[in-house]
Amino acid sequence: xxxxxxxxxxxxxxGNESILTNLNFSLERGECLSVxxxxxxxxxxxxxxxxxxxQPLNGKLLLNGTPIxxxxxxxxxxxQNHALLPWxxxxxxxxxxxxxxxxxxxxxxxxxxSNLRKVGLEAFADVYPSALSGGMQQRLGIARALAADxxxxxxxxxxxxLDVPRRRQLFQDMSDxxxxxxxxxxxxxxxxGEALRFGDKVLALGPQPTVHHEPRRVNEKDIYASxxx
Amino acid sequence: xxxxxxxxxxxxxxxxxxxxxWLVLLAVWEIAGRLGFLSKFILPxxxxxxSSLTQELISGxxxxxxxxxxLRVLGGFVAAVFLGTALGFAIALxxxxxxxxxxxxxxxxxxxxxxxxxxxxxxxxxxNAPAFFLTFVAAFFPIxxxxxxxxxxxxxxxxxxxxxxxxxxxxxxxxVIWPGALPQLFTGYRVGFGIAWMAVVAAEMIxxxxxLGHLIQVSQDVLRTDLVVAGMATIGVIGIGCDWGLxxxxxxxxxxxxx
Numbered sequence: 001x002x003x004x005x006x007x008x009x010x011x012x013x014x015g016n017e018s019i020l021t022n023l024n025f026s027l028e029r030g031e032c033l034s035v036x037x038x039x040x041x042x043x044x045x046x047x048x049x050x051x052x053x054x055q056p057l058n059g060k061l062l063l064n065g066t067p068i069x070x071x072x073x074x075x076x077x078x079x080q081n082h083a084l085l086p087w088x089x090x091x092x093x094x095x096x097x098x099x100x101x102x103x104x105x106x107x108x109x110x111x112x113x114s115n116l117r118k119v120g121l122e123a124f125a126d127v128y129p130s131a132l133s134g135g136m137q138q139r140l141g142i143a144r145a146l147a148a149d150x151x152x153x154x155x156x157x158x159x160x161x162l163d164v165p166r167r168r169q170l171f172q173d174m175s176d177x178x179x180x181x182x183x184x185x186x187x188x189x190x191x192x193g194e195a196l197r198f199g200d201k202v203l204a205l206g207p208q209p210t211v212h213h214e215p216r217r218v219n220e221k222d223i224y225a226s227x228x229x
Numbered sequence: 230x231x232x233x234x235x236x237x238x239x240x241x242x243x244x245x246x247x248x249x250x251w252l253v254l255l256a257v258w259e260i261a262g263r264l265g266f267l268s269k270f271i272l273p274x275x276x277x278x279x280s281s282l283t284q285e286l287i288s289g290x291x292x293x294x295x296x297x298x299x300l301r302v303l304g305g306f307v308a309a310v311f312l313g314t315a316l317g318f319a320i321a322l323x324x325x326x327x328x329x330x331x332x333x334x335x336x337x338x339x340x341x342x343x344x345x346x347x348x349x350x351x352x353x354x355x356x357n358a359p360a361f362f363l364t365f366v367a368a369f370f371p372i373x374x375x376x377x378x379x380x381x382x383x384x385x386x387x388x389x390x391x392x393x394x395x396x397x398x399x400x401x402x403x404x405v406i407w408p409g410a411l412p413q414l415f416t417g418y419r420v421g422f423g424i425a426w427m428a429v430v431a432a433e434m435i436x437x438x439x440x441l442g443h444l445i446q447v448s449q450d451v452l453r454t455d456l457v458v459a460g461m462a463t464i465g466v467i468g469i470g471c472d473w474g475l476x477x478x479x480x481x482x483x484x485x486x487x488x
Contacts, residue, residue, distance in 0.1 A: 053389055071392040083386035087408035087485045096404055100396040128485045148394060 002065065004029040004184055005050070005152065010059035012045055019045050023059070025203050025211045029151075032178060032185045034195035034215070037205030038227045043188040044080070046205070047156050050186060051077045063152060073101065075152040076145035080160060082137045084129040090116060090140050091125040097147035115143040118177060135159075135166045142174060146181065153178060153185040160190075171198070192220045273455040278462065281455040290444075295463060297440040301357060302429045305364025306422055313369045313421070314414065317376020318406065327377075334373060342367040342428035350436050360432040360440070367428035368421030375417025379410030412486065415479040419472060426468050 003026035119139035262274025285291035349359035433442025448456035
């Protein structure tokens with residue numbers, strides 16, 4: 001009952017179109033949850049619910065036992081298309097996370113630089129995001145999210161725009177970073193293999209949402225097959 | 230070194246290509262005039278215009294007219310920048326403001342600035358005041374429209390990032406709204422300034438005793454078409470100069486656009 005993140009009988013609909021129905025899952029602190037499903041299954045909607053950008057139709061979504069009712073700094077979303085502010089340099093994009101804090105730290109610039117270092121972008125501090133490759137932009141998005149020091153990191157298909165080799169490399173780097181930082185993370189992806197490698201648990205959305213507690217024992221084909229039930 | 234020379238050479242080629250149509254036009258115009266195909270009262274040729282322009286410059290009359298016109302344009306334009314930007318932002322960010330203002334703006338926007346001249350004279354008399362009013366009206370609508378569209382064009386996710394970070398309204402304005410709207414704002418300023426120039430000439434032709442519009446009107450009355458064209462050319466040159474200045478200002482204000 002005291003899980004770090006818990007969804008209880010969660011329902012959500014856009015108008016008359018039901019997107020998520022009776023969803024239940026829980027996540028302990030430091031665990032990673034992969035959310036996988038076909039297009040339109042409600043993956044991003046679930047992430048926005050977890051981020052407080054949307055409100056459930058009914059059911060409960062609890063973080064540390066408290067209902068998620070609005071966006072806050074303890075749960076940061078890394079958006080699919082980065083959502084970087086193009087008018088700010090890489091350093092200032094990360095600084096944005098710090099200067100918006102209720103009490104901005106005195107050593108904000110050092111913290112921002114250290115977050116850029118974590119994702120290998122320290123040399124690009126004074127560069128505008130438009131000059132970065134897609135993978136580097138995504139790493140910058142992760143650095144910005146980490147700078148806010150959230151309890152929950154929400155990753156919305158962060159590598160969908162990359163080619164396969166870069167995607168694999170960045171996926172590995174990000175998995176290592178999340179584990180090293182000890183963050184609780186939710187990764188939304190449509191790549192089942194990626195979901196099984198990343199998550200301590202895998203939530204497979206589709207006609208019959210299922211939580212897999214031992215992803216390493218799950219066969220990719222079974223999940224793909226469940227989408228067409 | 231070779232690369233630098235090549236780049237300079239390319240720049241010169243581009244400038245020459247841009248200048249070529251002007252030089253051809255002026256040459257054909259001048260030759261046609263000197264060969265007697267044109268009457269100097271109907272369309273004076275470039276050397277006549279240049280000569281009159283020089284005399285006006287030396288006498289100081291042209292500079293005085295330019296100064297008056299610029300003052301009137303800038304007065305109305307600056308007021309339009311402040312009020313238009315503020316109203317545009319309010320319309321984009323506040324549904325009630327949009328519902329109240331949009332119909333009024335859509336009604337007033339298509340009315341050409343010149344149509345306001347009779348009312349401007351009735352309200353403000355002759356002189357600077359009606360010209361300020363007309364340049365304000367001319368610049369105001371493009372600025373409001375572009376300010377509102379500039380804010381509306383900011384991707385929703387930028388606001389969502391700010392919401393996740395619990396950024397204060399001031400911070401959202403400083404880091405998201407203002408820089409996000411800047412490219413479209415500058416488009417509005419450039420368009421507004423151009424229309425304000427058109428309006429000031431119209432206003433000065435009717436309701437002023439100085440300025441380039443007044444110079445053109447008075448010159449036409451005494452059949453000095455060389456001065457009419459000189460006035461028109463001056464307006465064109467100043468317009469290009471001001472637009473160049475605004476574009477430079479935009480580049481400085483938005484360094485990320487050139488990154």
